[in-house]
Amino acid sequence: SQTIHQWPATLVQPVGSPLSLECTVEGTSNPNLYWYRQAAGRGLQLLFYSVGIGQISSEVPQNLSASRPQDRQFILSSKKLLLSDSGFYLCAWSVKSSYEQYFGPGTRLTVT
Amino acid sequence: AQSVTQLDSQVPVFEEAPVELRCNYSSSVSVYLFWYVQYPNQGLQLLLKYLSGSTLVKGINGFEAEFNKSQTSFHLRKPSVHISDTAEYFCAVSRPSGGKLIFGQGTELSVKP
Numbered sequence: 001s002q003t004i005h006q007w008p009a010t011l012v013q014p015v016g017s018p019l020s021l022e023c024t025v026e027g028t029s030n031p032n033l034y035w036y037r038q039a040a041g042r043g044l045q046l047l048f049y050s051v052g053i054g055q056i057s058s059e060v061p062q063n064l065s066a067s068r069p070q071d072r073q074f075i076l077s078s079k080k081l082l083l084s085d086s087g088f089y090l091c092a093w094s095v096k097s098s099y100e101q102y103f104g105p106g107t108r109l110t111v112t
Numbered sequence: 113a114q115s116v117t118q119l120d121s122q123v124p125v126f127e128e129a130p131v132e133l134r135c136n137y138s139s140s141v142s143v144y145l146f147w148y149v150q151y152p153n154q155g156l157q158l159l160l161k162y163l164s165g166s167t168l169v170k171g172i173n174g175f176e177a178e179f180n181k182s183q184t185s186f187h188l189r190k191p192s193v194h195i196s197d198t199a200e201y202f203c204a205v206s207r208p209s210g211g212k213l214i215f216g217q218g219t220e221l222s223v224k225p
Contacts, residue, residue, distance in 0.1 A: 043216060046212060099161070099206050101158075103148075103156040
């Protein structure tokens with residue numbers, strides 16, 4: 001069966017520090033991968049999605065970036081965090097022929 | 113472009129009472145519709161989906177939803193809720209041609225004893 005992992009589960013970082021969040025999927029190959037951010041009371045916002053290694057589409061301009069160095073690994077990064085980057089970050093995957101997305105457990109990021 | 117509106121940000125209800133969580137969408141093309149549930153500090157879990165066919169869709173945990181094309185709605189219902197249904201519920205839409213999901217703002221369901 002397929003599983004999706006995210007780490008770390010929680011993170012507290014000062015303003016201006018770098019960020020790296022990792023997401024890995026097991027049990028499938030060549031998935032579509034997605035990064036969402038969930039701010040309090042504001043629903044889910046799609047940040048990036050990827051249909052293959054090295055292929056990243058950005059949905060919202062911001063100081064975050066994403067990379068997909070391996071087929072089942074998706075990384076969310078920032079060089080300098082802002083207070084507004086605080087939130088709950090969710091990674092998701094889908095099979096290319098399906099419209100269902102499967103979500104990871106999330107990372108709670110607090111920028112202080 | 114598609115958009116999703118969840119009409120209620122919070123819905124308090126007593127245990128064993130029926131509940132309806134409302135969702136309206138806007139789109140100029142056909143869409144696929146989904147309901148997800150999120151328990152505190154967890155990821156999202158798919159409750160049910162409408163792709164085509166019968167407009168009444170049954171999902172997990174006793175939930176069902178009805179697709180109404182004329183009213184562009186996809187309301188979620190449960191005839192009798194439990195304390196364990198307390199969670200946030202998200203309606204989402206995607207186009208058949210692409211897999212990106214557009215989410216509503218969420219509805220917080222609070223079930224009280």
